[in-house]
Amino acid sequence: MTTTPKSIIADIKRKQPKINRVIFTGCGASMSDLYPAYYFVAQESKHLLSAIKQANEFNYAAPKNIGADTIVITASLGGTTPESIAATKYARELGAHVITLSHDPNSPIVKEAEYSLIHGFEEDYAHKTEKMKMALELAVEIVNQFESYEFYDEAQNAFDGIFALINEEAAMSEPAAIEFADRYQNEDKIYVLGSGATTGVAYSTASFLFMEMQWISAPTINSGEFFHGPFELAVKDAPYLLFMNDGQTRHLDARALEFLQRFETKNTVIDAKDHNLASVASKNVIDYFNPILLTGVMRIYAVKLSEKRQHPLTKRRYMWKLENY
Structure with missing residues (x-):
């Protein structure tokens, strides 16, 4: 299984050399944890469209033209949030490349995603931010691998x-x-x-x-x-x-x-x-x-x-x- 932000995005690029949009979707605190990653793509990308959507809004009012040129990133701490599971499944049905972030490697949301990253939470105060950090790592890799990011090493x-x-x-x-x-x-x-x-x-x-x-x-x-x-x-x-x-x-x-x-x-x-x-x-x-x-x-x-x-x-x-x- 592909397990790092860098390798996940590299695998997507191998399958789909051109990406036009990146959508972040989740509920509650997980949606908030995706916000810095969304903000990064919106600020740093010269070509990619970026949006952040509440998961159930995505389920009922997904942006048009989602397909193979779209990366969708979802998240759920326990991996059992029904709306986020549905959004993950729906994004795949639309043909997008779907990555999910969860604390539980055996959770329902992980089973619905094409790629997953498993984060910590209980260890210390820092690990309570690991989902947010991983999402931002994905965003940096997307911009760098599809466009080149000048400050990647920094x-x-x-x-x-x-x-x-x-x-x-x-x-x-x-x-x-x-x-x-x-x-x-x-x-x-x-x-x-x-x-x-x-x-x-x-x-x-x-x-x-x-x-x-x-x-x-x-x-x-x-x-x-x-x-x-x-x-x-x-x-x-x-x-x-x-x-x-x-x-x-x-x-x-x-x-x-x-x-x-x-x-x-x-x-x-x-x-x-x-x-x-x-x-x-x-x-x-x-x-x-x-x-x-x-x-x-x-x-x-x-x-x-x-x-x-x-x-x-x-x-x-x-x-x-x-x-x-």
Whole structure:
């Protein structure tokens, strides 16, 4: 079985020398984990069309002209998400080359895919980002092998160093995470901001770590869009979490932070620059590694918040409890 991003894309290229589009599809956190890879192709490719679709939307409203010149990348942590399994199967029926990412090599989604990559999760904070990292590796290989990517070697250096950095920075972040938990434990909503490749991290933090796992309402706001409506709610002590990138969209995040501070909101910043992302990622590729680092560090904040609220991250009201929904 083909088991590395590089060899998978090489095998697809052998079968199909020209690819016109790359589609990423999944549900929930898995869809968010695909976002940096989608963002990379959209930013760096000169010829490829790229889209990210919610899996059930793909099932009912797939883009037209999907076929042998299309790569579809799907993902499901446990590999049992019905909508993502259906999307994987449907993409193959349409003639696309289908790669899936899962934690379970024997899962239903893996059985439906042409290619699969199996990622870790439980080992440490870094491995909780491995699905995201593998998806980005696939995206880099697609652009490099079908077009040539100028900064390929710099990206590989960043891939080599990112896991050790995440575990180091997560460990060092425990005091800040405890302070965050103390400050936000009684909040019933938290506004979450992010930009660029980290837009998906803001969404996943809000929708899954806060809304799903803590039952805290959490609107997601793109840092650039903050000034086009949402900033009206930035008043004294209003609760915000801002993910700040090191890279091209940092100005958007910094502008939002300045406004939050100006009006004395209760704000917490998780800044990739503070967490030394530039020590492993060059300025040419750093934008795409922000979400991997920030996701890994955010995990300890979520753990400390759940402990302070005495609400385990595994607690659910509906998920895994209702058969029909």
